[in-house]
Amino acid sequence: MEFLSDLLVPSESKILLVVVDGLGGLERDGKTELETAKTPNLDALAAKSSLGLTTPVDAGVTPGSGPAHLALFGYDPLEYEIGRGVLEALGIDYPLKRGDVAARGNFATAKDGMITDRRAGRIPTEENERLCKRLSAEINEIEDVAIHIRPSKGHRFVLILDGEGLSHELTESDPQKEGQPPIVIQPLARDAGKTARIVNRFVLQAQEILESEERANILLLRGFASLPDLVPFPEQFGVKAGAIATYPMYSGLARLVGMKVLETGSTWEEELDTLTQQREDFDYFFLHFKETDAAGEDGDFTKKVQLIEEFDKLIPRILDLGFEVVAITGDHSTPAVLGSHSWHPNPFMLYAPQTARTEGKPGFSERRCARGVLGHFNSLDVMPLLLAHARRLKKFGA
Numbered sequence: 001m002e003f004l005s006d007l008l009v010p011s012e013s014k015i016l017l018v019v020v021d022g023l024g025g026l027e028r029d030g031k032t033e034l035e036t037a038k039t040p041n042l043d044a045l046a047a048k049s050s051l052g053l054t055t056p057v058d059a060g061v062t063p064g065s066g067p068a069h070l071a072l073f074g075y076d077p078l079e080y081e082i083g084r085g086v087l088e089a090l091g092i093d094y095p096l097k098r099g100d101v102a103a104r105g106n107f108a109t110a111k112d113g114m115i116t117d118r119r120a121g122r123i124p125t126e127e128n129e130r131l132c133k134r135l136s137a138e139i140n141e142i143e144d145v146a147i148h149i150r151p152s153k154g155h156r157f158v159l160i161l162d163g164e165g166l167s168h169e170l171t172e173s174d175p176q177k178e179g180q181p182p183i184v185i186q187p188l189a190r191d192a193g194k195t196a197r198i199v200n201r202f203v204l205q206a207q208e209i210l211e212s213e214e215r216a217n218i219l220l221l222r223g224f225a226s227l228p229d230l231v232p233f234p235e236q237f238g239v240k241a242g243a244i245a246t247y248p249m250y251s252g253l254a255r256l257v258g259m260k261v262l263e264t265g266s267t268w269e270e271e272l273d274t275l276t277q278q279r280e281d282f283d284y285f286f287l288h289f290k291e292t293d294a295a296g297e298d299g300d301f302t303k304k305v306q307l308i309e310e311f312d313k314l315i316p317r318i319l320d321l322g323f324e325v326v327a328i329t330g331d332h333s334t335p336a337v338l339g340s341h342s343w344h345p346n347p348f349m350l351y352a353p354q355t356a357r358t359e360g361k362p363g364f365s366e367r368r369c370a371r372g373v374l375g376h377f378n379s380l381d382v383m384p385l386l387l388a389h390a391r392r393l394k395k396f397g398a
Protein backbone atom coordinates (compact mmCIF):
# COMPACT_ATOMS: atom_id res chain seq x y z
CA MET A 1 0.00 0.00 0.00
CA GLU A 2 2.96 2.30 0.72
CA PHE A 3 4.03 2.43 -2.91
CA LEU A 4 0.50 3.33 -4.02
CA SER A 5 0.90 6.83 -2.54
CA ASP A 6 3.88 7.37 -4.89
CA LEU A 7 1.63 6.66 -7.88
CA LEU A 8 -1.07 9.19 -6.96
CA VAL A 9 -1.70 11.97 -9.47
CA PRO A 10 -4.14 14.86 -9.14
CA SER A 11 -7.39 14.56 -11.05
CA GLU A 12 -10.78 16.22 -11.24
CA SER A 13 -12.59 12.90 -11.42
CA LYS A 14 -15.01 11.89 -8.70
CA ILE A 15 -15.51 8.52 -7.05
CA LEU A 16 -18.63 7.18 -5.31
CA LEU A 17 -18.54 4.04 -3.17
CA VAL A 18 -22.04 2.78 -2.36
CA VAL A 19 -22.17 0.17 0.40
CA VAL A 20 -25.43 -1.73 0.63
CA ASP A 21 -24.71 -3.35 3.98
CA GLY A 22 -24.90 -7.15 3.96
CA LEU A 23 -25.93 -7.15 0.27
CA GLY A 24 -24.79 -10.69 -0.59
CA GLY A 25 -27.05 -13.58 0.34
CA LEU A 26 -27.86 -17.26 -0.05
CA GLU A 27 -30.50 -19.11 -1.98
CA ARG A 28 -34.02 -19.82 -0.90
CA ASP A 29 -35.94 -21.84 -3.49
CA GLY A 30 -32.89 -21.63 -5.74
CA LYS A 31 -32.47 -17.85 -5.72
CA THR A 32 -30.60 -15.40 -3.49
CA GLU A 33 -32.16 -12.16 -2.25
CA LEU A 34 -30.43 -10.26 -5.06
CA GLU A 35 -31.62 -12.79 -7.65
CA THR A 36 -35.18 -12.73 -6.31
CA ALA A 37 -35.41 -8.91 -6.25
CA LYS A 38 -36.64 -7.14 -9.39
CA THR A 39 -33.75 -4.81 -10.16
CA PRO A 40 -34.11 -3.49 -13.72
CA ASN A 41 -31.77 -0.54 -13.10
CA LEU A 42 -28.96 -2.54 -11.53
CA ASP A 43 -29.32 -5.25 -14.18
CA ALA A 44 -29.03 -2.73 -16.99
CA LEU A 45 -26.13 -0.95 -15.32
CA ALA A 46 -24.25 -4.25 -14.98
CA ALA A 47 -24.04 -4.54 -18.79
CA LYS A 48 -22.12 -1.25 -18.86
CA SER A 49 -19.98 -2.10 -15.80
CA SER A 50 -17.34 -4.56 -14.57
CA LEU A 51 -18.50 -7.20 -12.10
CA GLY A 52 -16.59 -9.24 -9.55
CA LEU A 53 -16.69 -10.82 -6.13
CA THR A 54 -14.77 -9.49 -3.15
CA THR A 55 -13.60 -11.28 -0.03
CA PRO A 56 -13.78 -8.88 2.93
CA VAL A 57 -11.00 -10.27 5.13
CA ASP A 58 -9.91 -13.76 4.17
CA ALA A 59 -11.36 -17.02 2.85
CA GLY A 60 -13.92 -18.41 5.27
CA VAL A 61 -13.72 -15.46 7.66
CA THR A 62 -17.04 -13.92 8.72
CA PRO A 63 -16.30 -10.27 9.47
CA GLY A 64 -18.01 -7.65 11.56
CA SER A 65 -18.98 -4.46 9.76
CA GLY A 66 -15.96 -2.68 11.27
CA PRO A 67 -13.19 -4.73 9.66
CA ALA A 68 -15.26 -5.19 6.48
CA HIS A 69 -15.52 -1.41 6.01
CA LEU A 70 -11.86 -0.83 6.88
CA ALA A 71 -10.92 -3.18 4.03
CA LEU A 72 -13.20 -1.31 1.59
CA PHE A 73 -11.54 1.93 2.73
CA GLY A 74 -8.13 0.42 1.86
CA TYR A 75 -6.87 -0.40 5.36
CA ASP A 76 -5.93 -3.99 6.18
CA PRO A 77 -8.30 -5.06 8.97
CA LEU A 78 -5.73 -7.59 10.20
CA GLU A 79 -3.21 -4.80 10.70
CA TYR A 80 -5.56 -2.12 12.07
CA GLU A 81 -7.67 -3.69 14.74
CA ILE A 82 -10.67 -1.81 16.06
CA GLY A 83 -11.24 -2.85 19.65
CA ARG A 84 -14.64 -3.29 21.27
CA GLY A 85 -14.33 -0.12 23.32
CA VAL A 86 -13.71 1.94 20.18
CA LEU A 87 -16.63 0.27 18.35
CA GLU A 88 -18.93 0.98 21.27
CA ALA A 89 -17.83 4.65 21.30
CA LEU A 90 -18.38 4.90 17.53
CA GLY A 91 -21.83 3.34 18.01
CA ILE A 92 -22.94 6.24 20.21
CA ASP A 93 -21.22 8.78 17.94
CA TYR A 94 -18.72 9.79 20.61
CA PRO A 95 -15.96 11.95 19.08
CA LEU A 96 -13.03 9.77 20.15
CA LYS A 97 -9.58 11.37 19.76
CA ARG A 98 -6.22 9.68 19.23
CA GLY A 99 -4.79 8.80 22.62
CA ASP A 100 -8.19 8.34 24.30
CA VAL A 101 -8.88 4.93 25.83
CA ALA A 102 -12.43 3.58 25.54
CA ALA A 103 -13.98 0.55 27.24
CA ARG A 104 -17.28 -1.22 27.00
CA GLY A 105 -19.04 -1.20 30.35
CA ASN A 106 -21.86 -3.28 31.81
CA PHE A 107 -23.97 -2.34 34.77
CA ALA A 108 -24.33 -5.48 36.88
CA THR A 109 -25.77 -6.71 40.17
CA ALA A 110 -23.64 -7.99 43.05
CA LYS A 111 -24.44 -9.35 46.50
CA ASP A 112 -21.74 -9.57 49.17
CA GLY A 113 -19.13 -8.77 46.52
CA MET A 114 -20.19 -11.62 44.20
CA ILE A 115 -21.80 -10.97 40.84
CA THR A 116 -25.37 -12.26 40.76
CA ASP A 117 -26.43 -10.78 37.40
CA ARG A 118 -23.91 -9.59 34.79
CA ARG A 119 -26.61 -7.53 33.04
CA ALA A 120 -28.29 -5.95 36.07
CA GLY A 121 -31.63 -7.54 35.17
CA ARG A 122 -31.34 -6.00 31.67
CA ILE A 123 -32.24 -2.53 32.93
CA PRO A 124 -33.98 -0.30 30.38
CA THR A 125 -31.94 2.35 28.54
CA GLU A 126 -33.67 5.15 30.48
CA GLU A 127 -32.41 3.73 33.75
CA ASN A 128 -28.94 3.40 32.20
CA GLU A 129 -29.09 7.08 31.21
CA ARG A 130 -30.01 8.06 34.76
CA LEU A 131 -27.12 6.01 36.18
CA CYS A 132 -24.59 7.49 33.75
CA LYS A 133 -25.79 10.97 34.64
CA ARG A 134 -25.44 10.17 38.33
CA LEU A 135 -21.89 8.88 37.88
CA SER A 136 -20.90 11.77 35.60
CA ALA A 137 -22.11 14.28 38.18
CA GLU A 138 -19.67 12.94 40.75
CA ILE A 139 -16.74 11.58 38.76
CA ASN A 140 -15.28 13.71 35.99
CA GLU A 141 -11.56 13.58 36.69
CA ILE A 142 -9.11 11.16 38.27
CA GLU A 143 -5.53 12.41 38.63
CA ASP A 144 -4.99 14.45 35.42
CA VAL A 145 -7.33 12.34 33.29
CA ALA A 146 -10.85 13.38 32.29
CA ILE A 147 -13.47 10.65 32.75
CA HIS A 148 -16.50 10.43 30.45
CA ILE A 149 -19.35 7.99 31.05
CA ARG A 150 -21.92 7.68 28.26
CA PRO A 151 -24.97 5.41 28.06
CA SER A 152 -25.25 2.89 25.26
CA LYS A 153 -28.24 0.50 24.96
CA GLY A 154 -29.81 -1.53 27.77
CA HIS A 155 -27.28 -2.25 30.51
CA ARG A 156 -24.27 -1.16 28.43
CA PHE A 157 -22.29 2.05 28.63
CA VAL A 158 -19.00 3.44 27.34
CA LEU A 159 -16.17 4.68 29.55
CA ILE A 160 -13.73 7.09 27.92
CA LEU A 161 -10.46 8.23 29.48
CA ASP A 162 -9.03 11.40 28.02
CA GLY A 163 -5.56 12.49 29.08
CA GLU A 164 -1.81 12.13 28.66
CA GLY A 165 0.15 8.88 28.76
CA LEU A 166 -2.76 6.44 28.61
CA SER A 167 -2.62 2.86 27.36
CA HIS A 168 -5.34 0.38 26.39
CA GLU A 169 -3.14 -2.61 27.29
CA LEU A 170 -5.25 -3.68 30.26
CA THR A 171 -6.96 -6.83 31.49
CA GLU A 172 -10.76 -6.82 31.93
CA SER A 173 -12.75 -6.66 35.14
CA ASP A 174 -15.58 -8.84 33.86
CA PRO A 175 -15.06 -12.49 34.93
CA GLN A 176 -17.72 -13.42 32.30
CA LYS A 177 -19.48 -15.58 34.90
CA GLU A 178 -21.81 -15.06 37.79
CA GLY A 179 -20.94 -16.15 41.36
CA GLN A 180 -17.51 -14.50 41.19
CA PRO A 181 -16.25 -11.06 42.20
CA PRO A 182 -15.20 -8.48 39.58
CA ILE A 183 -11.49 -8.80 38.75
CA VAL A 184 -9.02 -6.03 39.60
CA ILE A 185 -7.71 -4.59 36.32
CA GLN A 186 -4.00 -5.20 35.63
CA PRO A 187 -1.63 -3.48 33.19
CA LEU A 188 -0.47 -5.68 30.29
CA ALA A 189 2.35 -3.34 29.23
CA ARG A 190 5.01 -1.45 31.13
CA ASP A 191 3.47 1.95 30.31
CA ALA A 192 -0.07 0.91 31.26
CA GLY A 193 0.37 1.20 35.05
CA LYS A 194 -1.11 4.70 35.27
CA THR A 195 -4.19 3.75 33.26
CA ALA A 196 -4.78 0.59 35.33
CA ARG A 197 -4.53 2.63 38.56
CA ILE A 198 -7.01 5.24 37.28
CA VAL A 199 -9.49 2.66 35.99
CA ASN A 200 -9.43 0.73 39.28
CA ARG A 201 -10.01 3.96 41.20
CA PHE A 202 -12.89 4.75 38.87
CA VAL A 203 -14.44 1.34 39.57
CA LEU A 204 -14.20 1.83 43.35
CA GLN A 205 -15.62 5.36 43.25
CA ALA A 206 -18.44 4.27 40.95
CA GLN A 207 -19.32 1.39 43.26
CA GLU A 208 -19.60 3.72 46.26
CA ILE A 209 -22.04 5.85 44.27
CA LEU A 210 -24.02 2.87 42.99
CA GLU A 211 -24.24 1.16 46.40
CA SER A 212 -27.78 2.39 47.00
CA GLU A 213 -29.01 1.10 43.62
CA GLU A 214 -31.19 -1.98 43.70
CA ARG A 215 -30.13 -3.65 40.46
CA ALA A 216 -27.16 -1.79 38.96
CA ASN A 217 -24.91 -1.68 42.03
CA ILE A 218 -21.58 -2.49 40.33
CA LEU A 219 -20.01 -2.15 36.90
CA LEU A 220 -17.83 -4.37 34.75
CA LEU A 221 -15.35 -3.17 32.13
CA ARG A 222 -13.88 -4.91 29.09
CA GLY A 223 -12.55 -4.34 25.60
CA PHE A 224 -10.16 -1.47 26.40
CA ALA A 225 -9.10 0.06 23.09
CA SER A 226 -7.72 3.14 21.36
CA LEU A 227 -8.07 4.47 17.84
CA PRO A 228 -5.72 2.69 15.42
CA ASP A 229 -2.73 4.72 14.30
CA LEU A 230 -3.29 5.01 10.56
CA VAL A 231 -2.46 7.48 7.79
CA PRO A 232 -5.63 9.54 7.27
CA PHE A 233 -7.64 8.61 4.16
CA PRO A 234 -7.23 11.95 2.32
CA GLU A 235 -3.46 11.75 2.71
CA GLN A 236 -3.21 8.05 1.93
CA PHE A 237 -5.30 8.23 -1.26
CA GLY A 238 -5.07 11.89 -2.32
CA VAL A 239 -8.81 12.53 -2.23
CA LYS A 240 -11.02 14.85 -0.25
CA ALA A 241 -13.49 12.36 1.22
CA GLY A 242 -17.05 12.78 2.48
CA ALA A 243 -19.16 10.14 4.24
CA ILE A 244 -22.94 9.85 4.30
CA ALA A 245 -24.44 7.32 6.71
CA THR A 246 -27.50 7.31 8.92
CA TYR A 247 -26.15 4.94 11.61
CA PRO A 248 -23.53 6.28 14.01
CA MET A 249 -21.23 3.25 13.83
CA TYR A 250 -20.69 3.74 10.08
CA SER A 251 -20.19 7.48 10.21
CA GLY A 252 -17.87 6.73 13.13
CA LEU A 253 -15.84 4.27 11.03
CA ALA A 254 -15.55 6.87 8.27
CA ARG A 255 -14.47 9.54 10.76
CA LEU A 256 -11.95 7.09 12.24
CA VAL A 257 -10.09 6.82 8.91
CA GLY A 258 -10.23 10.59 8.38
CA MET A 259 -13.27 11.17 6.14
CA LYS A 260 -15.50 14.18 6.73
CA VAL A 261 -18.87 13.02 8.02
CA LEU A 262 -21.73 14.94 6.40
CA GLU A 263 -24.96 15.80 8.20
CA THR A 264 -27.86 13.90 6.71
CA GLY A 265 -31.41 12.76 7.45
CA SER A 266 -32.63 9.30 8.36
CA THR A 267 -33.88 7.99 5.00
CA TRP A 268 -32.12 6.79 1.82
CA GLU A 269 -33.71 9.67 -0.12
CA GLU A 270 -32.28 12.15 2.36
CA GLU A 271 -28.86 10.54 2.06
CA LEU A 272 -29.07 11.09 -1.70
CA ASP A 273 -30.16 14.71 -1.14
CA THR A 274 -27.00 15.23 0.90
CA LEU A 275 -24.89 13.61 -1.83
CA THR A 276 -26.49 15.86 -4.44
CA GLN A 277 -25.97 19.02 -2.39
CA GLN A 278 -22.34 18.32 -1.54
CA ARG A 279 -21.27 16.71 -4.81
CA GLU A 280 -18.94 19.56 -5.75
CA ASP A 281 -17.14 19.69 -2.41
CA PHE A 282 -15.47 16.26 -2.37
CA ASP A 283 -13.54 13.89 -4.70
CA TYR A 284 -14.69 10.70 -3.00
CA PHE A 285 -17.94 9.80 -1.27
CA PHE A 286 -18.80 6.84 0.93
CA LEU A 287 -22.56 6.32 0.87
CA HIS A 288 -23.94 3.75 3.31
CA PHE A 289 -27.31 1.97 3.38
CA LYS A 290 -27.81 -0.07 6.53
CA GLU A 291 -31.26 -1.65 6.41
CA THR A 292 -30.47 -4.56 4.08
CA ASP A 293 -28.10 -5.97 6.71
CA ALA A 294 -30.69 -5.60 9.47
CA ALA A 295 -33.27 -7.52 7.37
CA GLY A 296 -30.69 -10.27 6.74
CA GLU A 297 -29.86 -10.49 10.44
CA ASP A 298 -33.58 -10.72 11.23
CA GLY A 299 -33.77 -13.66 8.83
CA ASP A 300 -36.35 -11.71 6.83
CA PHE A 301 -35.72 -12.77 3.22
CA THR A 302 -38.76 -10.93 1.84
CA LYS A 303 -37.86 -7.66 3.57
CA LYS A 304 -34.30 -7.83 2.27
CA VAL A 305 -35.63 -8.43 -1.26
CA GLN A 306 -37.94 -5.40 -0.91
CA LEU A 307 -35.09 -3.22 0.31
CA ILE A 308 -32.89 -4.25 -2.63
CA GLU A 309 -35.78 -3.32 -4.93
CA GLU A 310 -36.05 0.06 -3.20
CA PHE A 311 -32.33 0.57 -3.62
CA ASP A 312 -32.67 -0.26 -7.33
CA LYS A 313 -35.12 2.63 -7.74
CA LEU A 314 -32.41 5.06 -6.55
CA ILE A 315 -29.95 4.08 -9.30
CA PRO A 316 -31.12 6.67 -11.89
CA ARG A 317 -30.73 9.45 -9.31
CA ILE A 318 -27.23 8.19 -8.43
CA LEU A 319 -26.17 8.01 -12.09
CA ASP A 320 -27.55 11.49 -12.83
CA LEU A 321 -24.88 12.92 -10.55
CA GLY A 322 -22.28 12.07 -13.18
CA PHE A 323 -19.56 10.46 -11.06
CA GLU A 324 -16.66 9.18 -13.18
CA VAL A 325 -16.48 6.04 -11.01
CA VAL A 326 -19.33 4.39 -9.10
CA ALA A 327 -18.85 1.17 -7.12
CA ILE A 328 -21.84 -0.69 -5.70
CA THR A 329 -21.18 -3.51 -3.26
CA GLY A 330 -21.71 -4.87 0.24
CA ASP A 331 -19.24 -4.83 3.13
CA HIS A 332 -19.92 -8.54 3.82
CA SER A 333 -22.79 -10.91 3.03
CA THR A 334 -25.76 -11.26 5.39
CA PRO A 335 -27.85 -14.16 4.04
CA ALA A 336 -31.38 -14.07 5.44
CA VAL A 337 -31.42 -17.88 5.54
CA LEU A 338 -28.54 -17.77 8.04
CA GLY A 339 -29.83 -14.69 9.89
CA SER A 340 -26.28 -13.46 10.39
CA HIS A 341 -23.19 -12.09 8.68
CA SER A 342 -21.30 -14.69 6.65
CA TRP A 343 -17.99 -15.37 4.94
CA HIS A 344 -19.45 -15.47 1.41
CA PRO A 345 -17.82 -13.02 -0.99
CA ASN A 346 -19.64 -9.81 -1.94
CA PRO A 347 -21.20 -8.94 -5.26
CA PHE A 348 -19.25 -5.99 -6.64
CA MET A 349 -20.11 -3.67 -9.53
CA LEU A 350 -17.78 -1.01 -10.91
CA TYR A 351 -19.29 1.53 -13.28
CA ALA A 352 -16.73 3.79 -14.93
CA PRO A 353 -17.98 4.70 -18.42
CA GLN A 354 -14.60 6.02 -19.58
CA THR A 355 -12.32 3.33 -18.21
CA ALA A 356 -13.99 0.06 -17.21
CA ARG A 357 -14.11 -3.16 -19.20
CA THR A 358 -17.78 -4.01 -19.49
CA GLU A 359 -19.83 -7.17 -19.10
CA GLY A 360 -21.82 -6.48 -22.26
CA LYS A 361 -24.92 -8.21 -20.95
CA PRO A 362 -27.36 -7.28 -18.20
CA GLY A 363 -27.82 -8.91 -14.79
CA PHE A 364 -26.49 -8.25 -11.30
CA SER A 365 -26.30 -11.20 -8.90
CA GLU A 366 -23.80 -13.24 -6.91
CA ARG A 367 -23.66 -15.79 -9.76
CA ARG A 368 -23.12 -13.14 -12.45
CA CYS A 369 -20.46 -11.46 -10.33
CA ALA A 370 -18.61 -14.79 -9.98
CA ARG A 371 -18.17 -14.78 -13.77
CA GLY A 372 -17.48 -11.05 -13.97
CA VAL A 373 -14.51 -9.45 -15.73
CA LEU A 374 -12.96 -8.39 -12.42
CA GLY A 375 -12.91 -11.95 -11.10
CA HIS A 376 -12.55 -12.65 -7.42
CA PHE A 377 -10.42 -10.33 -5.29
CA ASN A 378 -9.89 -9.00 -1.77
CA SER A 379 -11.84 -5.94 -0.58
CA LEU A 380 -8.47 -4.30 0.15
CA ASP A 381 -7.99 -4.00 -3.62
CA VAL A 382 -11.16 -1.94 -4.02
CA MET A 383 -9.49 1.42 -3.26
CA PRO A 384 -6.62 0.95 -5.77
CA LEU A 385 -9.14 -0.15 -8.43
CA LEU A 386 -11.35 2.89 -7.81
CA LEU A 387 -8.35 5.23 -8.00
CA ALA A 388 -7.07 3.60 -11.20
CA HIS A 389 -10.45 3.80 -12.93
CA ALA A 390 -10.65 7.47 -11.87
CA ARG A 391 -7.25 8.01 -13.57
CA ARG A 392 -5.71 8.95 -10.26
CA LEU A 393 -2.74 6.53 -10.46
CA LYS A 394 0.20 6.95 -12.80
CA LYS A 395 2.31 4.23 -14.41
CA PHE A 396 4.57 2.18 -12.11
CA GLY A 397 8.15 2.10 -13.43
CA ALA A 398 9.36 3.04 -16.89
Ligand code: ZN
Pocket: 021, 022, 064, 065, 068, 293, 331, 332
Ligand atom coordinates in the same frame (compact mmCIF):
# COMPACT_ATOMS: atom_id res chain seq x y z
ZN1 ZN B 1 -22.09 -4.63 7.67
